[in-house]
Amino acid sequence: MASETTFATSFKTITVMKIDRIEHIGIAVKNLSEAIRFYEDILNLKCYGIEEIADQKVRTAFFQVGGTKVELLESTDPEGPVGRFIDSKGEGIHHIAFAVDDIVSSLNELREKGVRLIDQAPRKGAEDLKIGFLHPKATLGVLTEFCSK
Ligand code: ZN
Numbered sequence: 001m002a003s004e005t006t007f008a009t010s011f012k013t014i015t016v017m018k019i020d021r022i023e024h025i026g027i028a029v030k031n032l033s034e035a036i037r038f039y040e041d042i043l044n045l046k047c048y049g050i051e052e053i054a055d056q057k058v059r060t061a062f063f064q065v066g067g068t069k070v071e072l073l074e075s076t077d078p079e080g081p082v083g084r085f086i087d088s089k090g091e092g093i094h095h096i097a098f099a100v101d102d103i104v105s106s107l108n109e110l111r112e113k114g115v116r117l118i119d120q121a122p123r124k125g126a127e128d129l130k131i132g133f134l135h136p137k138a139t140l141g142v143l144t145e146f147c148s149k
Contacts, residue, residue, distance in 0.1 A: 023099040024069035032074035097145035
């Protein structure tokens with residue numbers, strides 16, 4: 001009985017986030033123009049945007065794939081997060097990004113639930129999205145990004 005009461009109480013105080021979809025999958029690559037060629041010439045997808053994100057020390061290329069996207073990430077600095085990722089793990093899937101309605105309340109909710117965050121508050125990501133990363137140690141080894149418009 002006591003545990004039911006506790007559950008009901010905590011359930012009420014925590015707002016429930018809504019993840020709409022996988023916004024994109026981030027893939028770390030060594031050479032962006034070679035990677036774009038593979039996606040365009042072999043996979044027959046069209047790169048619709050290239051953007052440098054100084055804050056994350058990356059250059060990104062985007063491909064729309066149905067309702068989601070692929071974000072290729074090339075490091076602009078060997079000491080940046082993607083540079084270090086490639087150095088230790090090689091090229092490959094770097095992160096998964098979920099679209100949420102309200103990133104501020106989602107990050108707050110995660111913090112209330114005890115989830116370790118890399119970003120305590122949203123920052124500016126590619127495509128003018130507000131983004132925040134969760135720590136991979138708190139997300140079963142998958143670097144997870146939340147983003148919203
Ligand atoms: Zn991303």
